[in-house]
Amino acid sequence: MLAEKYLRDAMMPHIWCPGCGHGIILQAVLRAIEKAGLDQDKTVIVSGIGCSSRASGYVNFDTLHTTHGRALAFATGVKLAKPELNVIVLTGDGDALAIGGNHFIHACRRNIDITTIVFNNSIYGMTSGQYSPMTPAGKFATTSPYGNIDRNFDVCELAKAAGATYVARSTAYHAASMPDLIVKAIKNKGFSVVEAISQCPTYYGRRNKMGSAVDMLNWQKENTVNVAAAARLQPEQLAGKIIIGELYNNPAPEFTQQYEELIARLQGGEE
Amino acid sequence: MSPTVKLLQGNEACVEGALAAGLRFFAGYPITPSTEIAEALSERLPRVGGRFIQMEDEIASMAAVIGASLTGAKAMTATSGPGFSLKQENLGFAMLTEVPCVVVNVMRGGPSTGLPTSPAQADVMQARWGTHGDHPVIALYPASVPEVYEVTIKAFNLAEKFRTPVILLMDEVIGHMRERIELPDTPPVPVVERQRPTVPKEDYLPYDNSQDVPPLASFGDGYRFHVTGLIHDQKGYPTSAPAKVEALLTRLQNKIQSNLDEILMWETIGMEDAEVAVFAYGATARSAVRAVRIAREQGIKVGLLRPITIWPFPDKLISQYTSQLKALIVAEMNLGQLVDEVERATKGQVPIKRVLQANGELIAPDTILRAVLEVK
Numbered sequence A: 001m002l003a004e005k006y007l008r009d010a011m012m013p014h015i016w017c018p019g020c021g022h023g024i025i026l027q028a029v030l031r032a033i034e035k036a037g038l039d040q041d042k043t044v045i046v047s048g049i050g051c052s053s054r055a056s057g058y059v060n061f062d063t064l065h066t067t068h069g070r071a072l073a074f075a076t077g078v079k080l081a082k083p084e085l086n087v088i089v090l091t092g093d094g095d096a097l098a099i100g101g102n103h104f105i106h107a108c109r110r111n112i113d114i115t116t117i118v119f120n121n122s123i124y125g126m127t128s129g130q131y132s133p134m135t136p137a138g139k140f141a142t143t144s145p146y147g148n149i150d151r152n153f154d155v156c157e158l159a160k161a162a163g164a165t166y167v168a169r170s171t172a173y174h175a176a177s178m179p180d181l182i183v184k185a186i187k188n189k190g191f192s193v194v195e196a197i198s199q200c201p202t203y204y205g206r207r208n209k210m211g212s213a214v215d216m217l218n219w220q221k222e223n224t225v226n227v228a229a230a231a232r233l234q235p236e237q238l239a240g241k242i243i244i245g246e247l248y249n250n251p252a253p254e255f256t257q258q259y260e261e262l263i264a265r266l267q268g269g270e271e
Numbered sequence B: 001m002s003p004t005v006k007l008l009q010g011n012e013a014c015v016e017g018a019l020a021a022g023l024r025f026f027a028g029y030p031i032t033p034s035t036e037i038a039e040a041l042s043e044r045l046p047r048v049g050g051r052f053i054q055m056e057d058e059i060a061s062m063a064a065v066i067g068a069s070l071t072g073a074k075a076m077t078a079t080s081g082p083g084f085s086l087k088q089e090n091l092g093f094a095m096l097t098e099v100p101c102v103v104v105n106v107m108r109g110g111p112s113t114g115l116p117t118s119p120a121q122a123d124v125m126q127a128r129w130g131t132h133g134d135h136p137v138i139a140l141y142p143a144s145v146p147e148v149y150e151v152t153i154k155a156f157n158l159a160e161k162f163r164t165p166v167i168l169l170m171d172e173v174i175g176h177m178r179e180r181i182e183l184p185d186t187p188p189v190p191v192v193e194r195q196r197p198t199v200p201k202e203d204y205l206p207y208d209n210s211q212d213v214p215p216l217a218s219f220g221d222g223y224r225f226h227v228t229g230l231i232h233d234q235k236g237y238p239t240s241a242p243a244k245v246e247a248l249l250t251r252l253q254n255k256i257q258s259n260l261d262e263i264l265m266w267e268t269i270g271m272e273d274a275e276v277a278v279f280a281y282g283a284t285a286r287s288a289v290r291a292v293r294i295a296r297e298q299g300i301k302v303g304l305l306r307p308i309t310i311w312p313f314p315d316k317l318i319s320q321y322t323s324q325l326k327a328l329i330v331a332e333m334n335l336g337q338l339v340d341e342v343e344r345a346t347k348g349q350v351p352i353k354r355v356l357q358a359n360g361e362l363i364a365p366d367t368i369l370r371a372v373l374e375v376k
C-alpha cells in the first residue's frame, strides 16, 4: 500500500483542513515516486514553510523542512553535494514565488536536477489567508479586503523564461493524471516545475464565495483546458481558461552533471 | 617532509585550514573583504572532488551549506557584515537543527554598507545574538595568519564534534594582511569527524536527549530522518509539548556549556605579575601586544588577555586575574561591545578603561599605551 510505504504514522493526524487540496496533491507526488521507481533511501524531500510545506514531515524519506522561501536553496546544497540523490521540493505559491522568488528563478536558470511541485492555492493558507503573488487581480484576501490590485504571476511562463527544462500544470481535480506529469518531471535530468493547483476552502474559497471544496474542485474542472485540446481552440475560446498538461519539455545541460565532469577533468590531471 | 613555507593572506590561510580540515562544500556570495576565500575555493575544491557554488545571495548560500552538510559534507560559507545579516535566519536554523558548518565573517565597518574596505569589530554581538531565539553559539577569532589556519581547523572540529554552526570571525586587517606561514603535510591539530549513528535504522533518534551531542546520519544513508526548524522531539518531529521543548532547548545550551574546557581558547602575555591588563582580540590584539611590550620596557607591570574563543564568553580568562589587577583596559574596534561582557565577568572588582574606536582605522599601539600609562 502506498500509504503504508510512504507515510509516517507518527506524524498523523496531519494539519490540513477538511477539503484542502494539498493532501490530494501529495498523494499524486507519492504515486509518481512509486511509478518512477525512485529508491526510497536515495530520495530527499525538501520543503519551505506553509501548509503545503508541511508535506515533507508526513512522508517517509530523508526530509528537510526548511525556512520560508528557501527550500530550493537548501535543496541545491543537497543535490550538488550528493548528486546521486533524487531531490524533490514541495512548496507553496507564497513560499516559491514571493519570499522564495529569487531562489526559484535561479534554480530554473541553473537547470539543476531538482523537481519542484508548487502547491498553488492562490493564497497564504498557513497565516490565515493573505494574498500571494498567485492571487489573481480582483480577488479577496485578508490583506486585500477591497479586491487585489496586485497582478499575479504565471508560474509556468516564469519557469520557462527563467530556464527550467520541464514545465507542467495540473490541478487537484486532475489527480489521476497528475502523477504521469510528475514522473516526467522527475525523469527530466534538469530543473522541472509542476504547478499543482490546489484549493484552500478555508480562506481563499470562503473569502471569494467559491463554495465548498467540491465546488472548488468543480471550478478546477470547468476552468481548465488540456494543452492538446487548447491547440485546437481559438484565443477567444481560451479566454480565462487555465491550460493544463505538459507545457514545456526541452532538455539542456544539467548543473551537477557538468560539475561532475569538471571534477573528472581536473582530477584526470588535464589541467 | 618539511612544511611548505608561504606568504599568505588571512583569507588564504582560512582556505588552507578549511581544506586541511576536510572541507568539501562551499557556497557563497561575493563581498569585500571576504571574497578571496570564495575565489580560492572555486579553484581548489573541484580539484579535491569537492564542490563550490556561487549562490544568488547570502541567504541561499547559508541554506545550501546546511543542505550539503546534511549529506555528510564538511561545509562552509564566508561573508562580511551585510551578508552576515542575511545569513542570520538560516544560521538559527542550523543551530536548532544541529547541522555542523562553518560561517566566516570578515568584518568591515558598519552599519549597513558601511566601510567596505576598512576593518571593524562591530559584529561580535551580532555573532552572539544575530539570529532570533535562545540559542548557543561558538565564535572564534584568530589574530594572525598562522593562527587563522589553525583556528579554521579547530572551527571545523568544534562544528563536527558539537553538531553546531561555528562562526569564524576575522577583521579586514586579519583577512587581508600577509604573513609567513608554515603549512605542514598533516594538519597541526587532529581532524575531528562527525559521529555517525550505529544503532539499527528504526531506532535512530537524531535528537536523542540522553546524550549531549547525538550522532548525525547523512541523507542517502537510509535513516530517513526528518529535519525541521520547528521545535522537535527526539525523533525530529514537530512538538509544542512544554516538557519536550524544554528538553531540547536545555540540551542545546548544555552541549556547549558543559564542554567549555574544550571550546574556550585564549592567549595571555605577561599576566604572572601583571597589575594592569589589556583585553583585546583580532587585529586590535596586535596593537595591544606592542603596547604591552613598550610598557614592560618602561617597567610597568602590564599583561595581555586575548580571547580566541569569544563566544561562549571566556569569563574565566578574566575572573582568574581579577584579584591581582588594579585596572583593566578593553580595546576594540567598535563603540563598546565585548567590554560589557568583560565588565560582567569582573563582577565590579576591577575598574575598566574603554579604548573604543570605530572610524575605520586600526587602534594604534600608542593609543593603547597611553591608556596603560593613565591607569598604571
Ligand SMILES: Cc1ncc(C[n+]2csc(CCOP(=O)(O)OP(=O)(O)O)c2C)c(N)n1
Residues within 6 Å of the ligand: A049, A050, A051, A052, A053, A068, A091, A092, A093, A094, A095, A096, A119, A121, A123, A124, A125, A126, A127, A132
Ligand atoms: C521569514 C518568514 N516570514 C513570514 C513567515 C510567515 N509565513 C508562514 S507560511 C507563510 C505563507 C505560506 O503561503 P504558501 O507558501 O502559499 O503556502 P500555503 O500555506 O498556502 O500552503 C507565511 C507568510 C515565516 N514563517 N517566515
Ligand code: SF4
Residues within 6 Å of the ligand: A015, A016, A017, A019, A020, A021, A022, A051, A052, A121, A125, A126, A199, A200, A201, A202, A203
Ligand atoms: S488553511 Fe487552506 S491551505 Fe491551509 S490546510 Fe487549510 S485549506 Fe489547506
